[in-house]
Amino acid sequence: MQLKTKELSNKQQRIVEFIRDFWLENNFPPSVRDIVAGCGLSSTSVVDYNLKILEKKGAIRRHREVSRGIELPSLPDLSNCLNIPVIGQIAAGKPIPVPDNDTWDVTSNADTIEVTRDIIRGREGVYALKVKGNSMIEDLINDGDIVLLQSVSFVENGETAAVWLKSEKEATLKKFFLEPSGKIRLQPANSRMQPIYASPDNVEVQGRVIAVIRRMG
Amino acid sequence: MQLKTKELSNKQQRIVEFIRDFWLENNFPPSVRDIVAGCGLSSTSVVDYNLKILEKKGAIRRHREVSRGIELPSLPDLSNCLNIPVIGQIAAGKPIPVPDNDTWDVTSNADTIEVTRDIIRGREGVYALKVKGNSMIEDLINDGDIVLLQSVSFVENGETAAVWLKSEKEATLKKFFLEPSGKIRLQPANSRMQPIYASPDNVEVQGRVIAVIRRMG
DNA sequence: AAAATAACAGAACAGATGTTCTTGTGGGGT
């Protein structure tokens, strides 16, 4: 009937679910006969038949002639953590360390922070900075906080960005607005505070802020 | 020679390493004969012999009569994430929802946040609250932030706690100090701000703050 | 050196397991 590479039949969905549950419970994949029992099916050939389809549809990967040779592509991603390099500190008066490709390698850099994938949300070029000093209190960021940044040079209006103010020699995190006047307005996270106005050639966007993590105790 | 439940012989260490590498590469455990080939051994019985020892020493777990039924205790822990229930919102003027055992079950509660194990650091009774409104800006916490708390009734001096001020009907996060005078001083995270003084019977500690997470973009 | 124990080798067995073959069923389309 359907071979729309995406849709899974009822039975196939149940099989995939069972494989996942079995895996989570036992830490190894089920055999064909485990699936027969677990899904209340009648024959190994039914499983094999559906596994072949599931493989075609990309829902699973199989190693032929290998017992329990079933891989769920979703499960490797279940290691839902990523190591983000903490490439330096950020403080007013200190340049923001630019993430170059040498420092990029996670293994070579001792300082990393582990975060869940849902914080990264698939973004590339994410790095972390440790905040030093209390100079960013108006941005609701404290000494010791970890800031996660995505390395970009341009941001949209309203996004929070890590910017370097050249003449002031100051790094800070602010909401970025390009005003109709051509000036750039940098708005603190604390809306009660007053914004900073700067000319575009004095502002260097270093990255977009995607998260702030503060650990205590 | 040695049966010191901890030490592994050279060969046994190689076997464990191979199992781990094989797992990371294939996403399923090796068979006995895979180990024979992978470790350059001569017989399946040698592997079985050593696997039995490894099991006794607790380095692996085996499921008998099951092909590839080898578990590495270290690998399940590699799922370094935990789901923390977000059991409610916190805002000044709203009581802090107390984590009761009904709401405790992660599965029953739709709202959870995934965090890495190093944030929890083995603590029990951790839950999360979503901050509503801007009433906690002096604690460097913004609307939408997620606060991770450990459910405790007493905290040490200097710890940041979630407290309920009974007469003010206000929930907030402050550094907690029991003054020599017997009064309780609640110090905002922003040290430029003024502390609040309260009498002990007006203060109800709801939990210890262990982390703040702010996501943006 | 002799005995005891740990570790290994090789083969063999029984059950587990992926795969295939044949047959059956049920529904759509013509």
Add this chain to the structure above:
DNA sequence: ACCCCACAAGAACATCTGTTCTGTTATTTT
């Protein structure tokens, strides 16, 4: 009705695979 197709049942087969048995070699203990 017919044919074609997706799908399933059941059996059968060939490996794969954990386990065991017997014997051998090394290492330690007495």
